[in-house]
Amino acid sequence: xxxTLKFEIRWQLxxxxxxxxxxxxxxxxxxxxxxxxxxxMTTHILPSSHAKPPSDQISRSSFSCxxxxxxxxxxxxxxxxxxxxxxxxxxAAQPPAGIKSVFDKYAVNDHMSADCLQRFLVEVQKExxxxxxxxxxxxxxxxxxxxxRKGFNVDAFFRYLLASSVPVLSPHSIHQxxxxxxxxxxxxxxxxxxxxxxxLSSDCSDVPIIQALEKGVRVIELDIWPNSTNDDVLVLHGMxxxxxxxxxxxxxxxxxHAFVASDYPVVITLEDHLTTELQAKVAxxxxxxFGDKLxxxxxxxxxxxxxxxxxxKRFIISTKPPKEYLKAEKTKDKGNESHEKxxxxxxxxxxxxxxxxxxxxxxxxxxxxxxxxxxxxGDVAPEYRSLIAIHAGKGKGGLDDWLKVDPDKVRxxxxxxxxxxxxxxxxxPQIVRFTQRNILRVYPKGIxxxxxxxxxxxxxxxxxxxxAFNMQGYGRSLWLMQGMFRGNGGCGYVKKPDFLLTGGHExxxxxxxxxxxxxxxxxxxxxxxxxxxxxxxxxxxYSPPDFYVRIGIGGVPDDTxxxxxxxxxxxxxxxxxxxxxxxxxxxxxxxxxxxxxxxxISEKDDFGGQxxxxxxxxxxxxxxxxxxSQEGDKYPSVKLLMLFDTV
Numbered sequence: 191x192x193x194t195l196k197f198e199i200r201w202q203l204x205x206x207x208x209x210x211x212x213x214x215x216x217x218x219x220x221x222x223x224x225x226x227x228x229x230x231m232t233t234h235i236l237p238s239s240h241a242k243p244p245s246d247q248i249s250r251s252s253f254s255c256x257x258x259x260x261x262x263x264x265x266x267x268x269x270x271x272x273x274x275x276x277x278x279x280x281x282a283a284q285p286p287a288g289i290k291s292v293f294d295k296y297a298v299n300d301h302m303s304a305d306c307l308q309r310f311l312v313e314v315q316k317e318x319x320x321x322x323x324x325x326x327x328x329x330x331x332x333x334x335x336x337x338x339r340k341g342f343n344v345d346a347f348f349r350y351l352l353a354s355s356v357p358v359l360s361p362h363s364i365h366q367x368x369x370x371x372x373x374x375x376x377x378x379x380x381x382x383x384x385x386x387x388x389x390l391s392s393d394c395s396d397v398p399i400i401q402a403l404e405k406g407v408r409v410i411e412l413d414i415w416p417n418s419t420n421d422d423v424l425v426l427h428g429m430x431x432x433x434x435x436x437x438x439x440x441x442x443x444x445x446x447h448a449f450v451a452s453d454y455p456v457v458i459t460l461e462d463h464l465t466t467e468l469q470a471k472v473a474x475x476x477x478x479x480f481g482d483k484l485x486x487x488x489x490x491x492x493x494x495x496x497x498x499x500x501x502x503k504r505f506i507i508s509t510k511p512p513k514e515y516l517k518a519e520k521t522k523d524k525g526n527e528s529h530e531k532x533x534x535x536x537x538x539x540x541x542x543x544x545x546x547x548x549x550x551x552x553x554x555x556x557x558x559x560x561x562x563x564x565x566x567x568g569d570v571a572p573e574y575r576s577l578i579a580i581h582a583g584k585g586k587g588g589l590d591d592w593l594k595v596d597p598d599k600v601r602x603x604x605x606x607x608x609x610x611x612x613x614x615x616x617x618x619p620q621i622v623r624f625t626q627r628n629i630l631r632v633y634p635k636g637i638x639x640x641x642x643x644x645x646x647x648x649x650x651x652x653x654x655x656x657x658a659f660n661m662q663g664y665g666r667s668l669w670l671m672q673g674m675f676r677g678n679g680g681c682g683y684v685k686k687p688d689f690l691l692t693g694g695h696e697x698x699x700x701x702x703x704x705x706x707x708x709x710x711x712x713x714x715x716x717x718x719x720x721x722x723x724x725x726x727x728x729x730x731x732y733s734p735p736d737f738y739v740r741i742g743i744g745g746v747p748d749d750t751x752x753x754x755x756x757x758x759x760x761x762x763x764x765x766x767x768x769x770x771x772x773x774x775x776x777x778x779x780x781x782x783x784x785x786x787x788x789x790x791i792s793e794k795d796d797f798g799g800q801x802x803x804x805x806x807x808x809x810x811x812x813x814x815x816x817x818x819s820q821e822g823d824k825y826p827s828v829k830l831l832m833l834f835d836t837v
Contacts (some may be wrong), residue, residue, distance in 0.1 A: 625653030673802020719827030
């Protein structure tokens, strides 16, 4: 397609006298190759009696850009320096070479009939049960795209693929066995779910709780403290400047929004700092608000966790009595006084640290936020104790004692991200064995004051069910978390791979190098939608964007890698036509990471969208892949057209 580039140059001579208006001269030249267009330059100059102004007298103090266009086929104009205007014709997205090649392989006489489409569905889309009748129905349902009654031409075929109703993840609904114990599932888990921002001074509110639940989060954490008069209960981050919110308000919001995204159970973890009297008040509040939807076990300690299926639309309380926090809080306060902000925490641009990387851990805060060495339950209100369905605790001793498996009861153990990383280097198989029956919760280290997150794969590859994240800590780590829980229909529960659930003495060891199991082949054909979802000057003030793709794998260390595509310049519908191949040793834990960025020579590259997809649920074939914002919200129009296959 031909794009037109137009420059208008105005010179302003400071202090010049007797200027009677500019003369206008138009010069046409061949456009630079990258614009593939004709360039015209209109120059406003002084009358011939005046000399050309010296360069130091030319006003270049202001730079701005305005863009206007009425449709994807119209011209788009960028203004530079108040004097240059660059104009581009914006064409509609065209079939890239890779799509044309696929079409040519299956079409006859430049048209794809129902017979041809059926072959394409079976051989490329891997829809083994596709029939000619089904292909005819597809053609009829897309008749508005067609220009010929015989079937699809290449443009109609391309538009059909872009608008395909077959999602990239298969199946799109809940499909895993949901009747196993809770310990057999990864559970979408929040950390300090009530905070709106950083860990030290942000507001506490029920709003982030609502937002988390509506995105499928199934574990909500609340820190509960007495108010100043010790007659009511507040939610806040203790020993900080965070402003409190009423516990009753949080409970009501949880009840109202718990099952908007999923019917599967919501776990409420309470970090309890209450007196016995206030515990009794909380117990009464819980029963009043949640009623018969609250799951209370028949005995104090369960010998096996119930299944998500048996607990649909139920609430579960997980905590332990407050005396177990006293020593931990003192340790945490002492630690936090000596720490400064972690300089390695990421914005969206920071890369996820690899699992088991060696690093200086001397300033990490390892104090546990809800477990401690000794279990004291003598002074607990009995009605409060009866609420607890998932008991938390480490017990006495060190790591070997913490990871002991009791055949007669199950429990929850909490470790900081740093504690888990250290334990994984020496006790990997023991951690995996522990998580086959018990629940392991991992939480961010104490110096993540900015609410950043960590690499969730370390926990997942050891079977940790509750990898707790700051849902307001947007960045690549959270994108991995969101990607994992797009699986299984987005219900917030994802079944752990069988190799993490079986085995006696020979359990899975994440440190052992394994052979390649599959090769994932991914082709990125093109992308579109930015034109509709962003202002035309969002990425570049002076021209259409220059997009490239970062693509790779988040998984076990041997599988983790990132690659980069070429940059396509000045295009709202970039066509890359590039293939990437990834060798995977543990595909069951692999997440395909996709990011689009706009190349910016002078500044940090702009963000253009992202997604993460669990490899074991990706549909083979050519699929439209929707992209998401930094916060994890789906863009209305932005998508990539990609081909997936495995060998």
